[in-house]
Amino acid sequence: MLRMRSFLPPLLFTLAYAGISLGVTNSYYQLILTLVPVWAVFGLSWNLLSGYTGLISFGHAAFFGIGAYATALGQIYFDISPWLLIPVAAMLGGIAGLLIGFPTFRLQGHYFALAMLAYPLAILYVFEWLGFQEVTLPIKRDAPIAYMQFADPHLYTLLGLAIMLATIVLTQWIERSRFGMALLAIKQNEAAAEAAGINTLAWKLRAITLSGAIAAAIGGFYAQVLLVVTPQSVFGMLVSAQALTVAMFGGVGTVWGPVIGSVILIPLAEILHAEAGARIPGIQGVIFGIAIVCVILLAPEGLFWKLRDLLRKRSVSKPAAGETPEPAVANVTALKPTARQRAATGEVVLEVRNLSRSFGGLKAVQDVSFKLHKNEILGIIGPNGAGKTTLFNLLNGFLKPSQGEVLIDGRNMSGQRPHVICEAGIGRTFQVMRPFLRMSILDNVVVGAYVRARSDDEARKLAADAV
Numbered sequence: 001m002l003r004m005r006s007f008l009p010p011l012l013f014t015l016a017y018a019g020i021s022l023g024v025t026n027s028y029y030q031l032i033l034t035l036v037p038v039w040a041v042f043g044l045s046w047n048l049l050s051g052y053t054g055l056i057s058f059g060h061a062a063f064f065g066i067g068a069y070a071t072a073l074g075q076i077y078f079d080i081s082p083w084l085l086i087p088v089a090a091m092l093g094g095i096a097g098l099l100i101g102f103p104t105f106r107l108q109g110h111y112f113a114l115a116m117l118a119y120p121l122a123i124l125y126v127f128e129w130l131g132f133q134e135v136t137l138p139i140k141r142d143a144p145i146a147y148m149q150f151a152d153p154h155l156y157t158l159l160g161l162a163i164m165l166a167t168i169v170l171t172q173w174i175e176r177s178r179f180g181m182a183l184l185a186i187k188q189n190e191a192a193a194e195a196a197g198i199n200t201l202a203w204k205l206r207a208i209t210l211s212g213a214i215a216a217a218i219g220g221f222y223a224q225v226l227l228v229v230t231p232q233s234v235f236g237m238l239v240s241a242q243a244l245t246v247a248m249f250g251g252v253g254t255v256w257g258p259v260i261g262s263v264i265l266i267p268l269a270e271i272l273h274a275e276a277g278a279r280i281p282g283i284q285g286v287i288f289g290i291a292i293v294c295v296i297l298l299a300p301e302g303l304f305w306k307l308r309d310l311l312r313k314r315s316v317s318k319p320a321a322g323e324t325p326e327p328a329v330a331n332v333t334a335l336k337p338t339a340r341q342r343a344a345t346g347e348v349v350l351e352v353r354n355l356s357r358s359f360g361g362l363k364a365v366q367d368v369s370f371k372l373h374k375n376e377i378l379g380i381i382g383p384n385g386a387g388k389t390t391l392f393n394l395l396n397g398f399l400k401p402s403q404g405e406v407l408i409d410g411r412n413m414s415g416q417r418p419h420v421i422c423e424a425g426i427g428r429t430f431q432v433m434r435p436f437l438r439m440s441i442l443d444n445v446v447v448g449a450y451v452r453a454r455s456d457d458e459a460r461k462l463a464a465d466a467v
Helices: 002-006 008-022 027-053 061-078 082-104 109-129 154-175 178-188 190-195 200-226 231-235 237-250 256-276 283-298 303-315 388-396 418-424 441-449 456-466
Strands: 348-359 362-373 403-408
Touching (some): 002 008, 008 027, 027 154, 027 200, 061 109, 061 237, 109 237, 178 190, 178 441, 190 200, 200 231, 237 256, 237 283, 237 303
Antiparallel strands (some): 348 362
């Protein structure tokens, strides 16, 4: 019931927007109303990757342009209906996302952002070299519906709204699933997410594949709306900037952020472009630049998070004058040791053999060997700089050993990634705690429960039992 209730606001918003658009008779304003859901969907696709993982993409126009050109060229050369071409474009965008993501996710921070920027620019020059500087879609007067060429422009708006609603619902479902929890954990702290058993590379690849598919699909629809495709209009830097801007302005990492950003910025930019574009070329870029500056100064995480935090502060009830707040009662249970400590058994659960790690000429860990038996507590002691942290990073997969073996239940796990070692039964905490700050305490525990749970419901049950 709660999940169904969460889908009601986007449905009501879509219906209200559709009602407003049906009352508009000016064709230019109607086009603007169509472009709002287009850029909202594009912003949602960007948000699915960058907003939830924190890896900023400056190159989402690559997927958008692939979808636009796939739809246009498919009609020109193969006479295929866009109703079929748009799903095909989505598949191509997903494949492109997978091919781009696999090598690029090896980079972090600004290196990742700059690498993503190179893809649409490279594809832009390829399409110009191939002679597709301006592609005009053929007019199909004999079968306009089959080729998505509606006489009534309101139908484009309604179709765009349907795509936007489907994308919002999909994003909401992802937010509440293991998929979304994994992405948010990666954004908050990728090392802690990996240590909790999350295969960060696999989830990021899923995110960019789905993100590329959505961006390509809406790019294909955009080509149908304008009936003209040029490399600059679909692969240009301003295209990627619009996706980033509407999401950042409205609020990254949330469903409503790109929608809020599109509703405010797209009409403003389009109207100013129509009124003053001849006198001030590139005014759209100016608007988006000003929007980014305003967000950085006034609401760094976007309007959605700013408004939500303000509402939460106001909703915190204060005790009335003269009223003494009830003291908080802590429910504390004394933990009695079971016969002090259970006797260690002969079963070896962790064995380290001649483990060493060098950093250049510095030998941080050298020929360390020990065995940990079941029910045994073993401490590693030593002065600062002795290599304790390095040893733990070797045991958990954050560092690869120069030599030696780490055996978990008899299996050699040396050099495995942290999530694999976590799944094998070896977890870790950090000296400085690394909670996922944008998650509740329960959701923090849920992330760890996914290692053993087979479904979202099972993970939440395990987490509730632990809390």
